[in-house]
Amino acid sequence: MIRVMITDDHLIVREGLRLILETADGIELVGEAKDGAECLELVKKLNPQVILMDLQMPRMDGITAIEHLRKDYPEIAIVILTTYNEDDLMIRGLQSGARGYLLKDSSRENLIDTIHAAAKGETLLKPEILARVLSSKTSVKKEAATQTESILTERELEVLQLASLGERNKEIAYKLGITERTVKAHLQSIYQKFGVDSRAAAVAIVAQKGMLKE
Amino acid sequence: MIRVMITDDHLIVREGLRLILETADGIELVGEAKDGAECLELVKKLNPQVILMDLQMPRMDGITAIEHLRKDYPEIAIVILTTYNEDDLMIRGLQSGARGYLLKDSSRENLIDTIHAAAKGETLLKPEILARVLSSKTSVKKEAATQTESILTERELEVLQLASLGERNKEIAYKLGITERTVKAHLQSIYQKFGVDSRAAAVAIVAQKGMLKE
DNA sequence: CGCCATATTGTCCATTTGGACAATGTACTA
């Protein structure tokens, strides 16, 4: 029996996964967490072999949680749960030590296969994804900032990065655990610093400066 | 006397340039055109040595005009007039054979110096701009399209490229000589093909696919 | 201890955007 834990902020996703996992042979669902912080709290008690980890969550996101887990529980296999294909966050997650990824609309077989593979220490990645991971820079942490980057505050960068993935203010607010109004405030500040007046223009600048890539 | 011609769709710009050029020694303003098409019509009669060329204009844009001029009047020096620094359109214009570029808020001295240099056959480019021109691909024309590119029609690409520069629908419509409604139609089509539902998301995809760079 | 940067949130309103219905003309192709 493979001990599996779920970390996802969406109730529906958790329920759906539970339904699938509880009826799968050789898999035991040992617990669930609603965000990265809760995941770290519960992991010792639940002692999972595999963690299905969402990336975008309030309080503590999946990337941060993965980094902590790699340090404290390197033997646990982490599988990223993501909505979109080729998500930059997913790349970062894989760089941080996740062992695979799953689209949230994966088939039941795909899901179960991936969990088994992760438990056995294998990595299941599409080749093109693997190539992207290997070719992109390893250091995820902040480093010598470029001109544009240094102008922005940490929070503004977070907001801008989500906006650059096409997220709406409402979604950004939810993911950062703040109100939509605050998101707008950060965006306004960003626009001022960039000398633009629309999110599309800001995203374009970010894209051209290469702030998205890496 | 250097015979200079202006091609720009903005009355204010033309007026401003005229004011400067008419009081400059050794420079004779021989005519003005409101877009690329008119420029090509007038160029034979006006016989300019230097053409100041805007890039974004209705009917026929500056890039197209430059390509025609290079073919039929290679002796004419073309100087690009642009609003922004490091504009991708400017790069393409320079690749198409323009001999220099001017920001529209250039100083009077800068403007006159550039015209004199262009007339003498010199090229006035900031080093970093020159580097970008040389390092980018030479062929501006359509070539083997990437996955994402091939999905889109020519027109959709035009719209998307402007949107990716932060332009609003109204501006895009004006620059392409169509209505705002049509711009929205193209965007809707693009969103469908990309599987997104906002221009920011579309711009982000374009940026990640590298469709902006080159 | 006050100043400053930062983060946070509020209301109100004009503009922009996205989507749902469309329709028309042109050009190419089976």
Add this chain to the structure above:
DNA sequence: TAGTACATTGTCCAAATGGACAATATGGCG
């Protein structure tokens, strides 16, 4: 010739965004 793809434009409305006024709290620094 009929069908298809494409570009074009229309109205109407809901949602999202941008900007103008804000205010409050926190933490660092001189």
